[in-house]
Amino acid sequence: MSSTRDPRLAREQAYLDLLYARLDEVSEITRRQLRQVLLEAGTGTPQAVVERDVFAATHAERLARLEAAEGRLCFGAMDRSDGTRTYIGRIGLSDAEQEPILVDWRAPVATAFYQATLADPRGLTRRRHLRTKGREVTGVADDLLAVGSGGSGGSGGSGGAGRGAATDAGEADVATGDVMLLEALSAPRTGRMGDIIATLQAEQDRIIRADARSVLVVDGGPGTGKTAVALHRAAYLLYTERARLERSGVLVVGPSPVFLRYIEQVLPSLGETGVVFATPGRLFPGVKATANDPVPVATLKGDHRMAEVLAAAVRDHQRLPRRPIEIIHDSDRVLRLDQDTVARARTRARRSRRPHNGARLVFLRELLGELTSQVIRQISGGLLDEDERADVRDGLWADPAVRGALDALWPRLTPAGLLERLYADPALLARAAGRLLSPAEQALLRGAAPTRPSSPRSSAARPVAARPPDGGEDLFSALEAAERPAPPPPSPATRREPRAWTVADVPLLDELAELLGDPDEGSRAAAEAAAARERAAQRRYAEDVLDMLGLTGQLDAETVADRWRGPRRRASAAEHGAADREWAFGHLIVDEAQEVSPMLWRLLWRRCPARSATLVGDLAQAARPGAPATWAEILTPHVGDRFRVERLTVNYRTPREIMDVAADVLAATGSAAAAPESVRSAGEEPLAVRVSSGGALADTVVAETIRTAGMIGEGRIAVICPPQASGPVRAALARVAPELLGATVAARVPAGADARAEAAADLLDARVAVLTVADSKGLEFDAVLLVEPAALLAGPTRGLADLYVALTRATRSLTVVHSDDLPSVLGRLAA
Numbered sequence: 001m002s003s004t005r006d007p008r009l010a011r012e013q014a015y016l017d018l019l020y021a022r023l024d025e026v027s028e029i030t031r032r033q034l035r036q037v038l039l040e041a042g043t044g045t046p047q048a049v050v051e052r053d054v055f056a057a058t059h060a061e062r063l064a065r066l067e068a069a070e071g072r073l074c075f076g077a078m079d080r081s082d083g084t085r086t087y088i089g090r091i092g093l094s095d096a097e098q099e100p101i102l103v104d105w106r107a108p109v110a111t112a113f114y115q116a117t118l119a120d121p122r123g124l125t126r127r128r129h130l131r132t133k134g135r136e137v138t139g140v141a142d143d144l145l146a147v148g149s150g151g152s153g154g155s156g157g158s159g160g161a162g163r164g165a166a167t168d169a170g171e172a173d174v175a176t177g178d179v180m181l182l183e184a185l186s187a188p189r190t191g192r193m194g195d196i197i198a199t200l201q202a203e204q205d206r207i208i209r210a211d212a213r214s215v216l217v218v219d220g221g222p223g224t225g226k227t228a229v230a231l232h233r234a235a236y237l238l239y240t241e242r243a244r245l246e247r248s249g250v251l252v253v254g255p256s257p258v259f260l261r262y263i264e265q266v267l268p269s270l271g272e273t274g275v276v277f278a279t280p281g282r283l284f285p286g287v288k289a290t291a292n293d294p295v296p297v298a299t300l301k302g303d304h305r306m307a308e309v310l311a312a313a314v315r316d317h318q319r320l321p322r323r324p325i326e327i328i329h330d331s332d333r334v335l336r337l338d339q340d341t342v343a344r345a346r347t348r349a350r351r352s353r354r355p356h357n358g359a360r361l362v363f364l365r366e367l368l369g370e371l372t373s374q375v376i377r378q379i380s381g382g383l384l385d386e387d388e389r390a391d392v393r394d395g396l397w398a399d400p401a402v403r404g405a406l407d408a409l410w411p412r413l414t415p416a417g418l419l420e421r422l423y424a425d426p427a428l429l430a431r432a433a434g435r436l437l438s439p440a441e442q443a444l445l446r447g448a449a450p451t452r453p454s455s456p457r458s459s460a461a462r463p464v465a466a467r468p469p470d471g472g473e474d475l476f477s478a479l480e481a482a483e484r485p486a487p488p489p490p491s492p493a494t495r496r497e498p499r500a501w502t503v504a505d506v507p508l509l510d511e512l513a514e515l516l517g518d519p520d521e522g523s524r525a526a527a528e529a530a531a532a533r534e535r536a537a538q539r540r541y542a543e544d545v546l547d548m549l550g551l552t553g554q555l556d557a558e559t560v561a562d563r564w565r566g567p568r569r570r571a572s573a574a575e576h577g578a579a580d581r582e583w584a585f586g587h588l589i590v591d592e593a594q595e596v597s598p599m600l601w602r603l604l605w606r607r608c609p610a611r612s613a614t615l616v617g618d619l620a621q622a623a624r625p626g627a628p629a630t631w632a633e634i635l636t637p638h639v640g641d642r643f644r645v646e647r648l649t650v651n652y653r654t655p656r657e658i659m660d661v662a663a664d665v666l667a668a669t670g671s672a673a674a675a676p677e678s679v680r681s682a683g684e685e686p687l688a689v690r691v692s693s694g695g696a697l698a699d700t701v702v703a704e705t706i707r708t709a710g711m712i713g714e715g716r717i718a719v720i721c722p723p724q725a726s727g728p729v730r731a732a733l734a735r736v737a738p739e740l741l742g743a744t745v746a747a748r749v750p751a752g753a754d755a756r757a758e759a760a761a762d763l764l765d766a767r768v769a770v771l772t773v774a775d776s777k778g779l780e781f782d783a784v785l786l787v788e789p790a791a792l793l794a795g796p797t798r799g800l801a802d803l804y805v806a807l808t809r810a811t812r813s814l815t816v817v818h819s820d821d822l823p824s825v826l827g828r829l830a831a
């Protein structure tokens with residue numbers, strides 16, 4: 001309990017005690033119910049089993065939400081002109097009589113808490129912010145929203161939710177909600193983003209609650225809360241559209257593993273877990289790409305023309321023979337396939353509009369039919385019944401000579417096999433890309449060829465394995481199931497050291513998977529049909545059971561059927577989506593959307609065919625060369641005009657002094673965007689420190705890092721370096737001040753590419769993170785040391801955009817360390 005003399009604290013503490021008592025009570029009841037349900041073993045009638053599972057899942061989910069609400073359960077209250085008061089919190093709670101005592105921040109009624117202003121008070125006289133620590137109220141700040149409202153606060157009326165705290169008549173309301181916001185913004189960074197429900201601003205709240213049926217772009221400068229807003233929007237949508245989104249899931253795509261680690265706690269802290277997080281390198285099941293191509297290669301791989309190149313490469317494998325093919329069947333029977341016959345089969349197959357591997361079945365059926373007729377003509381003058389015809393056809397397909405000839409005309413392909421060959425086979429690349437890519441561009445692709453996929457676990461990344469026929473399908477699926485492996489690997493002359501797929505390869509693999517279809521299509525179709533039949537039966541059964549239990553209308557049969565399939569299946573709506581490239585997510589969130597290449601957009605829209613998405617980004621921060629200057633240019637090719645742009649304009653992160661420097665850089669980029677306005681000043685001017693003549697850059701960086709660490713106390717520091725400097729800087733820090741880097745990171749210096757990516761996730765836990773600009777995207781630190789800015793400008797990406805990103809990561813202090821001259825765009829620092 002607070003011992004303060006402010007009477008408001010004592011009153012609010014009393015209400016908070018009531019809320020926590022109720023939270024404990026409801027948690028205990030839920031825990032008991034869960035325990036009881038779980039103790040009822042899964043025996044008895046099927047309906048008892050269903051009932052148990054439905055309730056167990058519901059109780060477990062509720063308990064998880066209740067537990068997540070422990071921290072900052074309640075953070076505000078609204079007083080209305082009719083004298084009622086409503087408390088706002090992380091979740092909604094009702095008392096034993098089912099009267100609401102706390103309203104979920106996402107409920108419609110809570111909108112006024114975030115939106116009310118003096119000009120538009122929305123029926124409120126006062127908005128009260130509560131500062132809490134654990135279960136204790138440590139501060140109160142009020143926004144008065146009506147003249148004279150300081151003395152007419154809530155009086156425990158009975159009309160609204162959360163009726164309670166007594167009138168605050170006569171109390172001086174010196175503090176305002178802005179105090180709480182500034183406190184939140186000035187607190188030392190922890191290395192993890194936190195939720196902002198207590199201090200959401202009106203412009204952010206509007207975006208969070210916007211309609212989800214189309215594509216919403218949240219555009220804004222650095223630090224305007226785009227990421228925070230996107231994550232809170234996910235929580236909002238999971239609350240308002242729970243049934244739909246629990247089934248389909250939400251996919252959040254962020255630029256790097258370190259970024260995902262940075263944001264990973266926000267949704268769980270809001271009680272939400274049904275979300276899949278992925279970096280672009282993880283969007284093709286089975287591939288975990290972390291390596292990046294050189295910038296020009298990555299840019300080319302992301303170019304929209306690659307879609308046509310890949311389609312052409314697939315078509316190149318649907319061949320016509322120049323001369324008639326002769327096949328010796330059964331050692332002495334000569335069969336012929338001429339160009340016209342093959343062309344007819346190819347046209348039929350292409351007209352089927354199935355992907356390559358599916359259309360292959362049509363092609364094979366046509367040609368095997370033709371060969372069967374030839375055999376029959378030879379042995380019996382054309383007189384065989386259907387069964388005999390089938391025997392002949394089976395015999396033909398079992399003949400390696402026949403199979404080899406047909407495979408050569410229309411081989412079964414895998415995405416990995418084909419992409420690998422496209423990079424490694426100049427003739428294939430020239431045929432596929434001849435009209436689309438210049439010789440120099442083709443050379444870039446050839447130079448970037450991996451020779452082995454990164455993961456053998458991907459069905460798409462491994463050669464097609466021989467499988468036993470499943471017997472239940474027609475001839476062709478059975479035959480397909482016993483296929484030969486994918487075409488041979490590149491010749492020794494073109495073979496390089498094994499290398500992982502790069503991040504830019506992922507959308508190409510996915511595009512190919514789309515063009516090729518499933519290599520096991522026949523057997524897969526049978527499996528899918530069986531699964532669909534099973535699902536329908538389970539649903540019918542669930543409907544009957546709900547009917548028997550008298551729960552029809554209260555529970556959705558589909559949901560029950562899902563639950564009934566068992567906790568393992570249920571838990572995996574999100575996991576399912578992560579593992580299955582054909583999963584259709586209900587909502588897509590893309591952070592740093594300005595960096596997404598056209599090929600990656602194609603993949604992302606395939607993951608969310610409903611085109612319900614929130615895309616957040618800042619065009620001025622786009623590092624990739626050739627990045628478009630408008631959202632329309634980026635999105636129109638994919639979603640037409642089905643998108644709208646909302647702008648955030650206030651910078652909550654970067655203090656004014658630093659933003660002034662960054663604004664000069666923004667102006668130099670030629671961007672039409674205005675620099676976002678900083679909400680606060682830190683009282684510290686940014687510094688430029690030049691390495692003394694004869695001194696080493698890394699030593700000066702280390703000295704400045706140690707000085708900064710002493711100055712900022714417990715907060716986090718980023719040392720943002722050009723790639724070539726980060727190794728020496730990290731090594732020097734590990735030598736002189738290993739405690740600042742943290743044990744894991746210090747021990748890994750120097751590290752290989754993959755280990756570095758993994759270590760990147762650990763960086764957030766250390767006091768000091770040594771990063772490239774690319775890895776610092778989306779992150780924030782108390783202090784930033786920016787090393788050698790001239791080298792950033794000379795890099796292969798859009799240097800000014802990189803500089804802009806690096807300058808805007810700090811919440812407090814910025815030091816630029818340089819040995820080369822400062823770029824003129826940083827003239828303000830030199831002054």
Ligand SMILES: Nc1ncnc2c1ncn2[C@@H]1O[C@H](COP(=O)(O)OP(=O)(O)OP(=O)(O)O)[C@@H](O)[C@H]1O
Nearest residue numbers: 196199200201222223224225226227228652653778
């Ligand atoms: N209403 C708010 N209350 C408290 N903190 C906020 C609020 N809005 C934003 N912030 C904080 O401001 C910081 C910047 O937010 P965020 O990272 O979402 O910005 P951004 O627009 O995504 O930035 P960038 O483009 O640089 O990645 C975060 O620490 C976030 O928690």
